[in-house]
Each structure stands twice: as structure tokens, then as C-alpha cells.
Amino acid sequence: MRRLILVLLACLLAPFAQAQGSAPLLHQVLDELGQHPAVRADFIQTRTAPALDQPQVSTGHLLFVLGRGMLWQTVTPFAQTLALTGTRTARVDADGRLHAMHGDRGVSQVSQMLQGMLGGKVDAALRQFDVVASGTSADWVLRFTPKQARVARVLTSITLIGDRYLQGITIDMQDGTRTQIRFASTRAAGALSTLESGALSAP
Amino acid sequence: MSTPGIKLRAGAFALTTLLVAAVGAWLLFGRGPLPIQTDLLAMLPATEQNPLAEAAVARLAHANGDRMVLVVASADDAHAKAAARALGRALAAHKVFASVAAELPPFDLAQLSAPYLAHRHWLLTASDRTALSQPGFDLAQALAQRLNEPFLTGVGVTLAEDPFGTLQHFLAAQPWNRSPLMPEDDLLVAHAGDQTQVLVTAMLAGSAYANDVQRRALSALADAEAQLRAHWPDVRLLRTGAVFYAAAARAGAEHDVHMVGWISTAGIALLLLAVFRTVGPLALTFLSTVVGVVAATTVTLLVFGQVFLLTLVFGAALLGEAVDYSIQYLTARANAGTRWQAGTGIRQVRSALLLALVTSLLGYALLGLVPFPALRQMAVFALAGMSAACASVFWLLPALLAHPAKPMTPLLVRGAHSLQQTLARPARGWRGAVLAVIVLALAIPGWLRLKHDDDVHNLIAQPASLTAQEVRIRAITGLGNASQFYLVQGADEDATLRHEQVLETRLQQLVDDDQLDGFLGLASMVPAMSQQTQNHAVFARWFDHPDSLRKTLADAGFRAAAIDAWLASWPGTPLTLDAWLRTPLATPFRQLWMGCNQHGCASLVLPQGAAGERVLASAAAGLSGVTLVDKPASVSALFGRYRGYASLWLIAAMLAIVPVFGWRYGWRHMPRVMAPPALGIALTLATLGYFGQPLTLFHWMALMLVLGVGANYAVFLFEGEPHTVDRPGAMYASVLLSALTALLSFGLLSLSSLPALRDFGLTLLLGIGFTALLVPVSRANLGPCHGDPA
Numbered sequence: 001m002r003r004l005i006l007v008l009l010a011c012l013l014a015p016f017a018q019a020q021g022s023a024p025l026l027h028q029v030l031d032e033l034g035q036h037p038a039v040r041a042d043f044i045q046t047r048t049a050p051a052l053d054q055p056q057v058s059t060g061h062l063l064f065v066l067g068r069g070m071l072w073q074t075v076t077p078f079a080q081t082l083a084l085t086g087t088r089t090a091r092v093d094a095d096g097r098l099h100a101m102h103g104d105r106g107v108s109q110v111s112q113m114l115q116g117m118l119g120g121k122v123d124a125a126l127r128q129f130d131v132v133a134s135g136t137s138a139d140w141v142l143r144f145t146p147k148q149a150r151v152a153r154v155l156t157s158i159t160l161i162g163d164r165y166l167q168g169i170t171i172d173m174q175d176g177t178r179t180q181i182r183f184a185s186t187r188a189a190g191a192l193s194t195l196e197s198g199a200l201s202a203p
Numbered sequence: 204m205s206t207p208g209i210k211l212r213a214g215a216f217a218l219t220t221l222l223v224a225a226v227g228a229w230l231l232f233g234r235g236p237l238p239i240q241t242d243l244l245a246m247l248p249a250t251e252q253n254p255l256a257e258a259a260v261a262r263l264a265h266a267n268g269d270r271m272v273l274v275v276a277s278a279d280d281a282h283a284k285a286a287a288r289a290l291g292r293a294l295a296a297h298k299v300f301a302s303v304a305a306e307l308p309p310f311d312l313a314q315l316s317a318p319y320l321a322h323r324h325w326l327l328t329a330s331d332r333t334a335l336s337q338p339g340f341d342l343a344q345a346l347a348q349r350l351n352e353p354f355l356t357g358v359g360v361t362l363a364e365d366p367f368g369t370l371q372h373f374l375a376a377q378p379w380n381r382s383p384l385m386p387e388d389d390l391l392v393a394h395a396g397d398q399t400q401v402l403v404t405a406m407l408a409g410s411a412y413a414n415d416v417q418r419r420a421l422s423a424l425a426d427a428e429a430q431l432r433a434h435w436p437d438v439r440l441l442r443t444g445a446v447f448y449a450a451a452a453r454a455g456a457e458h459d460v461h462m463v464g465w466i467s468t469a470g471i472a473l474l475l476l477a478v479f480r481t482v483g484p485l486a487l488t489f490l491s492t493v494v495g496v497v498a499a500t501t502v503t504l505l506v507f508g509q510v511f512l513l514t515l516v517f518g519a520a521l522l523g524e525a526v527d528y529s530i531q532y533l534t535a536r537a538n539a540g541t542r543w544q545a546g547t548g549i550r551q552v553r554s555a556l557l558l559a560l561v562t563s564l565l566g567y568a569l570l571g572l573v574p575f576p577a578l579r580q581m582a583v584f585a586l587a588g589m590s591a592a593c594a595s596v597f598w599l600l601p602a603l604l605a606h607p608a609k610p611m612t613p614l615l616v617r618g619a620h621s622l623q624q625t626l627a628r629p630a631r632g633w634r635g636a637v638l639a640v641i642v643l644a645l646a647i648p649g650w651l652r653l654k655h656d657d658d659v660h661n662l663i664a665q666p667a668s669l670t671a672q673e674v675r676i677r678a679i680t681g682l683g684n685a686s687q688f689y690l691v692q693g694a695d696e697d698a699t700l701r702h703e704q705v706l707e708t709r710l711q712q713l714v715d716d717d718q719l720d721g722f723l724g725l726a727s728m729v730p731a732m733s734q735q736t737q738n739h740a741v742f743a744r745w746f747d748h749p750d751s752l753r754k755t756l757a758d759a760g761f762r763a764a765a766i767d768a769w770l771a772s773w774p775g776t777p778l779t780l781d782a783w784l785r786t787p788l789a790t791p792f793r794q795l796w797m798g799c800n801q802h803g804c805a806s807l808v809l810p811q812g813a814a815g816e817r818v819l820a821s822a823a824a825g826l827s828g829v830t831l832v833d834k835p836a837s838v839s840a841l842f843g844r845y846r847g848y849a850s851l852w853l854i855a856a857m858l859a860i861v862p863v864f865g866w867r868y869g870w871r872h873m874p875r876v877m878a879p880p881a882l883g884i885a886l887t888l889a890t891l892g893y894f895g896q897p898l899t900l901f902h903w904m905a906l907m908l909v910l911g912v913g914a915n916y917a918v919f920l921f922e923g924e925p926h927t928v929d930r931p932g933a934m935y936a937s938v939l940l941s942a943l944t945a946l947l948s949f950g951l952l953s954l955s956s957l958p959a960l961r962d963f964g965l966t967l968l969l970g971i972g973f974t975a976l977l978v979p980v981s982r983a984n985l986g987p988c989h990g991d992p993a
Contacts, residue, residue: 045351051363054760058351072353078344082353100715101330128387148387171354175361179354 028137032164037066038189039165049177063189068200083199096195129158138163206605209545213602216595220494227501238509241449241456242412246511246577247659247838255805256690256832259797263688263807268411268445271420273403274676275431277438280399284388286431286438287401293427294405299419301408305401306389316360316374318786322778323370324742325735329708331369335741342367342745342752346759363765366756378723378792383681393679400679411446417453420446443673451666455956456512463516463955467523467948474947475530478611478940484533487603491529494595495521499588506583507576514580516952516960521585523948524563524912525592527941528556531919532596534937536604537611538927545601553597555922559915560593562860566911569852570904573845578904611936619939620932626976627983635875635980642882649889656897657843659835681721681811689724689808689823690797690830696780699804700731702828706808709822713814720812725795728783735777746773842900849903856910857881868921875981876921880913883974890969901962905949909970912945916974917981924982935979942975 040063047056060074069085071092081092082101090098128151129144142160146152156172165186171179192200231237240246275290277283291305319326327335334340349356349368356362360370374380384391384402391402409416424442431438468489475485499518503510535552536543564586571582610616630638689706693699703726713719730738745752749770756766783789784796797805810819816836823831857877865873884906891902916938923934949971952964 045353047350047356049356049362051361051366051762051765052350052760053762056347056350056760074351077351078347080348169354173355177356177362181354 025133025137025140026131029140033166036188039064039186040189041183041186044182046180063196065200071196071199085200092199096198098199209601213599216598223501224497227497230504237414238504240509240511241453246513248575248841253830256830259690259807259832260834262794269407271405271442271444271446272676274400274441274679275403275438276398276400278397279437282435282438283399283401284390286435287390287403290403290427290431293430294423297423299408299416299423301406303405305403307386315379318788319370321775324773324775325739325777326373327369327738328372328376331372332738332741343755346755350759363768366769377728381721402680407446412449417446417450421450441672441676443676447669448665451669452512456516459516459955463948463951467951470947471526471944474940474943478615479533479537480609480612487600488526488529491592491595491600492525495525495588495592498591499584502587503580503584507580511577511580513577514584517581518584521588523945525588526944528593528596529600530937530941531556532600534611536608538930538933540610541607543607545605549597549601551926555919556593558918560589562914563589563911566907611933616930616932616936619936623932623935623979627979630980630983643885646885646889649892652892654897656899657839657846659838686835687810687819687833690805690832691808692803692805692828694803696804697732699806700726701733703806703808704731704734705826706822706829713818713822718818719810719814722808722810724808725806729778729780732777846900846903849900853906853910860914876917878980879917879974879977880910882977883913883970884909886973887966887969899962901959902966905963905966906970908967909974912971913974916978920978921981938978939975942971945971
């Protein structure tokens with residue numbers, strides 16, 4: 001189930017790629033996002049849940065390379081780098097070696113689908129979600145709500161906000177869990193380090 | 204024998220034939236559906252030492268066999284889904300389907316995790332178990348990592364129910380969470396490229412091999428497909444299932460039977476008319492053949508209860524050999540001219556016919572010793588058919604051939620004579636030996652090029668479009684191929700699951716190394732009790748110190764109520780196989796459990812994707828209680844073994860004929876009588892080598908027939924020639940007539956849709972052709988030498 005949601009989440013990230021949305025704003029946003037095939041950003045992820053009386057906050061760096069995958073590098077409260085490439089999720093150790101992680105196919109699916117979407121598959125997201133776009137092309141909000149009843153029972157909505165770049169993702173679950181990711185200093189990725197390119201070139 | 208005696212015997216024979224025909228007709232038509240077997244599995248020999256393995260093969264074949272798996276695909280998502288729904292409704296309207304699954308019943312995602320919740324302290328994935336058992340494992344850090352996972356934590360299982368995510372990981376590894384198919388708009392959908400692919404399955408209300416089920420199901424599908432095409436021209440329909448293969452095999456075999464049957468019948472009729480110049484002999488020849496076919500079919504049905512398609516096709520070709528007996532008798536009559544007396548005629552041909560019959564029967568009887576249902580049935584069919592055809596010559600035909608006949612067409616006899624002279628002349632005296640050496644020298648390079656091919660697919664004609672669709676559907680749905688699997692056995696339920704677990708650890712390694720797409724096995728869904736106990740012990744290390752566990756959770760930010768609920772859920776109960784098998788979730792996987800008997804229990808593990816046999820075998824190597832069952836490979840290996848036996852048998856049979864011929868024809872003449880079949884076989888093998896045709900078991904089976912038929916021709920010529928001294932060439936003409944009829948029927952098999960029958964037909968075409976041309980050599984040194992200028 002978790003994987004289902006992740007896939008749907010990935011579907012909705014499709015708009016990054018290609019401007020085919022019906023609304024003119026959606027069109028512009030997608031057009032702008034599609035200009036950046038490789039980006040780096042710093043992230044803060046905040047998670048609240050009914051079982052938790054304190055929010056979980058983690059910070060780190062994200063590297064996204066079209067066609068190769070995503071590095072999710074958490075710095076606080078612990079140091080961990082995850083490589084999401086194709087169908088795999090792997091932990092990257094300090095020496096750049098990859099350790100496959102089982103049972104997290106869902107997360108890997110995000111990366112896989114995201115790559116597909118960035119290759120130009122906005123249809124997949126529009127199949128799964130109703131999209132409402134608001135704001136201007138310099139300050140926009142895209143709100144995705146599931147069309148499928150079965151999915152709507154676990155996932156309330158996914159909201160993307162941004163300007164030239166994607167600035168934030170908010171995921172609201174029906175069980176009350178909310179995950180907010182905010183990006184800062186988003187920029188073109190430039191050259192990849194040896195570790196980065198090693199981790200993202202894994203089959 | 205006196206004429207009344209002949210008449211009386213013929214009458215009795217005719218009555219018996221009618222009786223046999225009536226029994227045969229009742230066996231065929233009087234017992235419900237036609238007892239014609241299209242199930243290829245039924246034709247194949249039992250290859251497994253372990254009877255449980257054979258049972259498993261049958262179980263999987265039927266679980267997968269009695270359903271149609273359809274995929275509706277289109278680049279237009281809405282079209283694909285609407286078409287899939289329409290297809291589901293259209294098929295469901297037909298009674299031939301027991302159930303049609305297109306739209307999913309409403310269900311809650313939570314149903315997938317609920318059966319596991321009470322057992323969560325007993326379940327761990329292998330990697331979690333390893334990580335958690337490490338001495339330096341940092342529980343607080345693991346918890347922080349879990350709570351801060353990117354994008355999402357659990358779905359279906361809440362954080363409070365599964366703070367460390369162990370149940371989440373366990374569930375994520377389950378097959379229903381790995382399938383490429385996902386529920387979407389109440390359909391099972393996979394997206395690939397720009398294509399939306401929707402799965403529709405239909406269970407047949409009967410066996411895929413039952414003729415009427417096949418016909419009704421295919422026509423229902425054809426109707427539905429036509430509707431789809433009219434509404435959504437862009438939608439494509441992929442299909443797979445035993446029913447399609449069986450229908451294709453049936454259609455192919457029917458085509459073969461018609462083609463071989465009718466063309467050879469027409470050809471033989473024309474030949475006989477040309478040689479005997481009256482319709483009478485033609486009718487009698489066919490009468491004798493019909494007697495043979497009726498007897499063969501009836502006996503086969505009596506012995507086996509059903510007829511394989513392969514037998515029918517082979518039987519259609521066998522007509523060409525059965526017709527030989529009556530041809531020999533008819534040529535004897537034609538050659539006797541006005542001196543003809545039916546009784547004397549019989550005595551004249553008796554020894555030749557009996558010798559020929561005995562060699563043929565010997566060959567088929569040996570074929571029947573092979574423990575291979577299809578070959579056995581062909582042998583029984585041939586034994587009964589040939590015996591009956593020969594008996595009809597002895598007992599029925601004399602009564603109908605009391606009067607002398609016109610001699611054989613003189614032009615053809617003269618032609619045969621000059622051909623005989625031309626072929627015999629270079630082999631006269633010592634030149635024969637030189638010629639034999641030259642022939643062998645020409646043959647040797649061909650032999651050296653011979654290769655083998657024992658692939659079972661030679662026996663199974665699978666239309667390329669069907670196999671291509673099956674491959675596509677397997678890629679889309681992740682379904683296994685069902686003919687390769689592991690059989691796991693243990694003394695009891697738990698031992699079986701334990702053995703399975705060891706196997707699955709190895710298979711998982713193969714999956715990680717990209718050598719295997721995946722696998723389906725019970726031990727990953729319900730771990731063995733020893734495994735669960737071990738998992739529980741890992742959890743116990745935390746729960747034995749509830750205060751420290753409470754502190755860890757509280758420090759991570761959990762509310763007190765959530766911590767209390769989590770601590771109260773300890774220890775829970777282990778998951779038992781029985782309980783799990785009863786859940787609705789287990790429905791698609793129940794077939795993996797073979798159950799228990801007094802010898803122990805057994806289960807199946809299905810590898811998914813196209814892994815090589817070597818890779819699959821390596822996973823089972825050295826494991827106790829684990830057997831890789833690979834039906835195609837086992838049958839192929841068996842074919843290879845029998846191919847080896849067949850080649851030895853052929854040599855042994857040739858050596859066995861030597862003393863018989865030596866005794867009857869004298870040791871000086873023996874080599875010349877042996878030469879036609881022996882050299883015919885040698886040349887056939889060489890030609891196959893030059894053609895680059897890999898040898899199969901079926902080539903060798905055909906060579907056995909060549910030996911039998913070739914020896915017959917030599918015998919006919921050797922025995923018959925003294926009776927036709929006044930008609931030079933007449934005996935060779937009759938041998939050529941026999942050869943041509945055989946070529947017409949067996950040769951046409953080389954156009955069959957079944958690779959096995961093609962091989963069989965081609966070998967006979969070559970073998971009988973060479974032998975017929977070599978036969979004159981056998982009498983090259985003897986009289987009658989009439990018309991011989993030398």
C-alpha cells in the first residue's frame with residue numbers, strides 16, 4: 001500500500017517534466033520546472049503524526065539528476081545518504097559503497113517513476129489526481145487530490161509550492177500524518193562529485 | 204483352399220470387421236465428447252522420479268491452464284479501461300466461463316495488513332533480522348531514521364502500530380506489494396511506456412482441452428473482440444492460456460490429417476489406377492487399408508480410452524505402409540495373368556508378406572517398449588493396423604479377387620525394368636563392394652556434421668504469435684511459466700517451510716544479483732515456526748526491558764498512549780500456516796501448498812522471469828528436501844536418452860536381421876540383401892548432416908521404419924522375382940509402387956505443422972527414396988537377367 005501511495009506521489013511529480021496541463025498556469029509551471037535537468041537543494045523535512053507529540057525534523061541535501069536518480073542525504077539528526085536509482089533503494093556508506101535495502105521498494109519506486117515522469121509523462125499524474133493550480137507563475141501552488149477512492153482512503157492530498165524551482169512538498173495522509181518538505185538554495189547541480197556519480201550510476 | 208472355404212472365411216472376416224467398426228464407432232462417438240486428447244502434458248512421459256513432482260506439474264498446469272489471461276492495451280488510458288470493462292461484461296454473459304475477473308470487488312487496503320497485525324512481534328525480513336541482531340545495534344538511531352524517512356512512513360500500518368517499521372518492511376516484501384499490476388479505477392492496471400495495460404482473466408467452466416469448452420470459449424472471445432474493435436479501434440488484445448495453445452494444436456493437427464490423408468489418398472488412387480488400369484484393385488486396396496485403420500482406432504481406444512492428436516496424424520501416414528500388403532497381392536495377380544488362382548496366389552506371397560509383417564511389427568513393438576505415452580500409442584496403433592491390413596489380404600481379398608486381372612501397365616513395367624538394370628549394373632560383382640565403399644566415403648563428411656537437438660518443443664508446435672503474446676503478458680503481469688518450479692519437502696509442515704526458507708534465501712540473492720526477476724513461495728509469507736521464534740527472540744531483547752524501550756520511544760517523540768498500546772501488544776501470537784491459508788489474502792497462493800500425507804508435507808516455490816536452467820539448478824544444489832522440477836528440461840533429457848537408445852537399437856536391429864537373411868538367402872547373398880536398407884540409412888543420415896538438420900529422437904524413430912520398410916522391399920524383390928521371370932521388371936515395379944505410396948503418405952508429413960512429424964516425414968522421404976533406388980542391387984548378381992544384354 002505504501003508503495004501504491006509512493007507511486008502516486010511519483011506520478012504527481014510528473015508536472016516537473018512537461019507542460020501539457022490544461023490550465024495555463026500549470027502549463028507555465030511545468031515548462032519552467034522542465035528547464036532544470038539536474039538540481040541541488042537543501043531540505044528541511046518536518047513530520048507530524050497522531051502518535052507523536054513532537055514533530056520529527058530532519059535536514060540535509062537533495063541531488064536530483066534526470067535519468068539517473070536521486071540522492072537524499074540527511075545530515076541531522078543523523079547522517080545517512082540514500083540513493084534512489086531505478087528500482088533500487090540503497091544506503092551509501094562513507095566510502096561511496098552501496099548497500100541494497102530490502103523492504104523499501106516503495107521509496108525506490110518514487111525515484112523510478114519520477115525519472116519516467118521527468119521524461120515527459122504528465123498524463124500518469126492526471127490519471128491519478130485532480131489538480132488545482134493557483135497563484136502566479138512566480139509564486140504558485142499545485143494541489144493534487146486522489147481520484148481513486150481506494151487511494152483517497154489513505155492519502156488526503158499532496159501540495160506542491162514553488163517559483164522558478166519547486167520550493168516545497170506537503171503530503172497529508174488520512175491517518176493524520178503530515179510530511180512537509182521545504183527546499184532552499186535550489187540551484188543547477190553543476191559537476192557531480194565522484195561519490196555522487198558513483199552512487200547514481202549503479203544499475 | 205477351396206473356393207467355398209475362401210468365401211466362408213471372407214464372410215467371417217467381413218462380419219468381424221463390421222463388429223470391430225461398430226465397437227470403434229461407439230467408443231468414438233457413443234460416449235459424450237470425442238475422446239481426442241489435445242493436452243500435450245498427457246502425451247509426455249512421466250519424467251520425475253518423485254510422484255509428487257508429477258502431481259505438482261499437473262496441479263500447476265491445471266491451475267494456470269483452465270483460464271484465459273487477457274491484457275487489453277492502448278495508448279489511450281480511457282479506451283483501454285472502457286474496453287477492459289466491456290470485455291469483462293461480454294465474456295461474463297457466456298456460460299462457458301465459470302468466472303470473469305475484470306473489475307475488482309471493492310476492498311480496503313487495510314485488509315492486506317490486518318491478518319498480520321496480531322503476529323507482528325514474530326515477523327521480520329531477513330535484512331531487518333540481521334540488522335537488529337547486530338551487537339552494536341542502535342535502537343534510538345534506527346527509530347529516528349524510520350521517523351524521518353523521505354516522503355512517507357507507513358501506509359496501511361500506522362506509526363503507533365509499527366514504530367520501528369518492521370511489519371512495514373515485511374509487508375512490502377510480500378508478492379501483492381511487488382506485482383507490477385496495481386489497482387486503478389477498480390481494474391488491475393500496469394503502465395508501460397505510453398501504454399495502459401489492463402488485466403482481465405476468465406476461468407473456464409471445464410477443461411481447456413475439452414473440445415466444446417474450447418470452441419465456445421474461443422467464439423465468445425472472438426465476438427467480444429469484434430465488439431471491442433468496433434468501438435475502440437486503437438485497443439489491442441493480448442491473450443495467453445492453455446486453451447489457445449490447445450486450439451492451435453488441434454487446428455494444426457486437423458490440417459495435417461486432412462492434408463496428409465486426402466493428398467496421399469488421391470495420390471495413391473492415381474498411382475494404382477495408372478498401374479492396374481481398373482478401378483477394382485483400387486477399391487480393394489482401400490478396403491484393406493480401411494480395415495487396418497478401423498482396427499487400429501478401435502484397439503487404441505480400447506487400450507488407452509482416448510487418442511492423441513499426434514497418433515491421428517501419424518495414423519494418416521501409416522496408411523502408406525499398410526497399403527503395401529494389398530499391393531503385393533494385387534501385383535502377384537496382375538503378373539500371374541490367366542494362370543491366376545486366388546488360393547495359389549496367397550501361398551505365393553505369404554512368406555514375403557509374413558516376413559515383412561514380422562519385421563515391421565518387431566520395430567513397432569520395440570517402439571512400444573519406450574515408456575512414453577505418445578510413442579506407445581503410435582506403436583499400438585501401428586501393430587493393430589498393420590496386422591489387420593495384412594490379415595485382410597490373407598482372408599478377405601482372395602474371395603474378392605477370384606478372377607484373373609489385366610497385367611500391370613506394360614510401359615511402367617518396362618520403365619521399372621530399365622531403371623532396375625541401370626541401377627543394378629554398376630553394382631554387379633566386385634564393383635558392388637567398391638561402390639559401397641564410395642557411397643560410404645561420400646556419406647562420412649555428412650555424418651561428421653550431424654548434431655543433436657532434444658528440445659521438447661519439437662513435439663509441441665507453438666504458434667510464434669501466441670508465444671510472443673505469452674512473453675509480453677508475463678512481462679506485464681509478473682506471472683511465472685509454471686513448468687519450472689521447486690518442489691520442497693519436509694517431514695512435517697514446519698520442516699517443509701524451513702527447507703523452503705533456505706532455498707528462498709538463495710533465490711533472494713539471485714534476485715539481488717539481477718539473475719532472477721523474483722519468486723513466489725510460502726515461507727516468505729508465513730515463516731517457519733523456528734524462524735518466527737528466532738524473530739520473537741530478537742524482539743524480546745527490547746521487550747524484556749520495557750522501561751528502556753519506553754524511554755527510547757518517548758525520547759523519539761511518541762505519545763504515552765501510543766507507547767502503552769505498543770507495549771501491551773507484546774507478545775502476540777505466531778502466525779500459523781493453517782490460519783494463514785484460511786485468509787482471503789491467501790487465495791491466489793493456496794496452490795503452492797501441496798498438503799501432507801504419511802510421508803510428510805510438500806510445497807512449491809515458483810521462480811519468476813526467464814532465468815536459465817543452470818541458474819535455477821544452482822539455487823537448489825545441495826539443499827535437502829528441495830528438487831528443481833523442470834518439465835521441459837526433463838522431457839528434453841529423456842528425449843536425448845531415448846535418442847541414444849534408438850541409435851543403438853538401430854544398429855542392434857540391423858545386426859539381428861543379418862542371420863535371418865543369411866539363413867534364408869545364403870551368406871554370399873546376404874550382404875546384397877542387407878545393402879539397400881543399411882546404405883539407405885547411411886545416406887539418409889549423411890544427407891541430414893549436409894542439410895544441417897540436428898537429429899532428434901524422431902529422426903531415429905523414422906530410421907527404424909526405414910530399416911523395416913527397406914528390408915521389406917529387398918525381401919519383396921528377392922522373393923517375388925522368381926515368380927515373375929516372364930515379366931522382367933514387374934517385381935521391381937511393384938516395389939516402386941509400394942515405395943511411392945509410402946513416400947506419398949510419409950513424405951507429406953514433412954509438411955506437417957509439428958516439428959517432430961516434419962523430422963519424421965523428411966527422414967522417411969529420404970530413407971525410403973534411397974532404399975527404393977538401392978533395392979535393385981540386391982539381385983544384381985542373380986537371374987532372371989531377362990532382357991539383359993550383358
